[in-house]
Amino acid sequence: MTKRSINYLKTGIFSLLFVGMIASCKHDDNDTLNFNGLADSYTVERFEVLNISANTSGNITWSINNIDVSQSSELEFISPAVGTYPLTLTIKNNGNINTYHSKIIVEKETATYTKYISKVLEYRPAVGQFVHDIPEYVSGNTANDMLESARKSLVGAKSSEVTLGGFGGYVVFGFDHTIPNLEGRDFKILGNAFFGNAAIDPRSGSCEPGIIMVAYDRNKNGKPDDNEWYEIAGSEYFKNTTVKDYSITYFKPDENKIPVSGNLGWDIDVEYIKWKDNLGNTGFKTRNMFHLQSYYPLWITDASYTFTGTRLKDNYYDQSGSGAYWVGKSYEYGYADNAPNTDEASNIDISWAVDRNGKYVKLPGINFIKVHTGINQEAGRIGEVSTEVSGAYDLHFQ
Numbered sequence: 001m002t003k004r005s006i007n008y009l010k011t012g013i014f015s016l017l018f019v020g021m022i023a024s025c026k027h028d029d030n031d032t033l034n035f036n037g038l039a040d041s042y043t044v045e046r047f048e049v050l051n052i053s054a055n056t057s058g059n060i061t062w063s064i065n066n067i068d069v070s071q072s073s074e075l076e077f078i079s080p081a082v083g084t085y086p087l088t089l090t091i092k093n094n095g096n097i098n099t100y101h102s103k104i105i106v107e108k109e110t111a112t113y114t115k116y117i118s119k120v121l122e123y124r125p126a127v128g129q130f131v132h133d134i135p136e137y138v139s140g141n142t143a144n145d146m147l148e149s150a151r152k153s154l155v156g157a158k159s160s161e162v163t164l165g166g167f168g169g170y171v172v173f174g175f176d177h178t179i180p181n182l183e184g185r186d187f188k189i190l191g192n193a194f195f196g197n198a199a200i201d202p203r204s205g206s207c208e209p210g211i212i213m214v215a216y217d218r219n220k221n222g223k224p225d226d227n228e229w230y231e232i233a234g235s236e237y238f239k240n241t242t243v244k245d246y247s248i249t250y251f252k253p254d255e256n257k258i259p260v261s262g263n264l265g266w267d268i269d270v271e272y273i274k275w276k277d278n279l280g281n282t283g284f285k286t287r288n289m290f291h292l293q294s295y296y297p298l299w300i301t302d303a304s305y306t307f308t309g310t311r312l313k314d315n316y317y318d319q320s321g322s323g324a325y326w327v328g329k330s331y332e333y334g335y336a337d338n339a340p341n342t343d344e345a346s347n348i349d350i351s352w353a354v355d356r357n358g359k360y361v362k363l364p365g366i367n368f369i370k371v372h373t374g375i376n377q378e379a380g381r382i383g384e385v386s387t388e389v390s391g392a393y394d395l396h397f398q
C-alpha cells in the first residue's frame, strides 16, 4: 500500500468510496483545448460505478471532499452511502493550472438489491464423492437441470452447499449490484469448513481451499467477459509451491468394471477414474465404501473433461499416522471453504485481485465470482479434497 493511500485511510473517507485508477492515456496537447470541463453535478445510485473521463493531457488530480483520490484520466467512483460528494479536478499542463468543481450525488437505488448471490452462471464439478448428492442428481438430469439445482442451492439468504468435486471443479455466480472495493475485506464466501476438535494445529480440520476469481463488469454488459476476470492472490499465490495454469483431465470410468480393491479397507476401487495432468503425471481417483454412486458427472457425456487453473500445495496430512485421522491445514487468507464461516479468513478483499502476470489491479468493485477446487489430493479414507460453496454475500451492503 502506498503512503498516499494510507493517508486516505486515516481520513476515513476511503471507507465511504472507492476511486479507481486506469492507466493514463496518451494525449496530444490539443486535447486540453477540447476539454469542456466537468458537468455541474453527476448523479449515480448506490452500489453503481460512475465513470468520469477528463479526456485531456497534463497532470490530473481528482479530489473528493478536498482529499486527493486519483491521478488517472478516468475517475471510477462507487459508494454504498447516499450523500453529496464535492468533486474537484485539477489539471496542470505546461505551467498552467486549471481547476474544475462539481459534485457527485449518490441516490438510493430504485431496484431492490440483495446482498446475497442473485444468479448462478455455471456449475461444472470435477469428479468427486459428493457429485450427484449435493446438489442432488435425478436420473435424466441435464447440465442445465444441474445448473438450476445449483441456483436453488446458492441464490439468496437461505443458501445451501454445492460440491465442486476434486481439483478444478467450479461454480460461477453473480450479484444484482457491484460489490464495492472499500477499505478492508469486501465479501464473504460461505462453505462447510470447520476446525477439528482433536487437531493439533488449531487452524486445521476440514479445510478444502478453493481458488477465487473475481470479475468487474467493466463494459457493463451484464456478463463476465474473458478479459474481466482476475484471480484473488491468497496467502499462497506468490509461493513456489503454487502451480499456475495447472491442468488436469479426468476420463469417464466404466461403471460396470470389476473394482480393483485397495489395502486400506475402505477403498472399493483404487483404480476408479483415470486422470492425467499437464506436468506428465497420471493416476487414478479412488472410490470409497461410503459413497458408491458415480463420481464422474452422469450429465456429462464426454469421454473426458479438463480443468485448468491455479493449484495449491496439498494441505491434508495424516495426523494419526494410522490413517484414522486426516486433517487439512487452513491457509492464511484468500480462499473459499478454507476456514469456518465465522472466521475472518472466509472474508475476501477485492484489493487482492491480480492480473495474469501477478500484478495487483485496482478494481472499483466486482459483479461476479468464480470458485474452483484448488487442491488435487486424495486424503486417505476421507477421499479427494473438494471445495464446497454454500453461498456468498457483500459485507458492505446495508
Ligand SMILES: [Ca+2]
Binding pocket: 180, 181, 182, 183, 184, 185, 186, 349, 350, 351
Ligand atoms: Ca477492499
Ligand SMILES: [Ca+2]
Binding pocket: 216, 217, 218, 219, 220, 221, 222, 223, 224, 225, 228
Ligand atoms: Ca462484462
Ligand SMILES: [Ca+2]
Binding pocket: 191, 192, 193, 206, 207, 208, 337, 386, 387, 388
Ligand atoms: Ca468442504
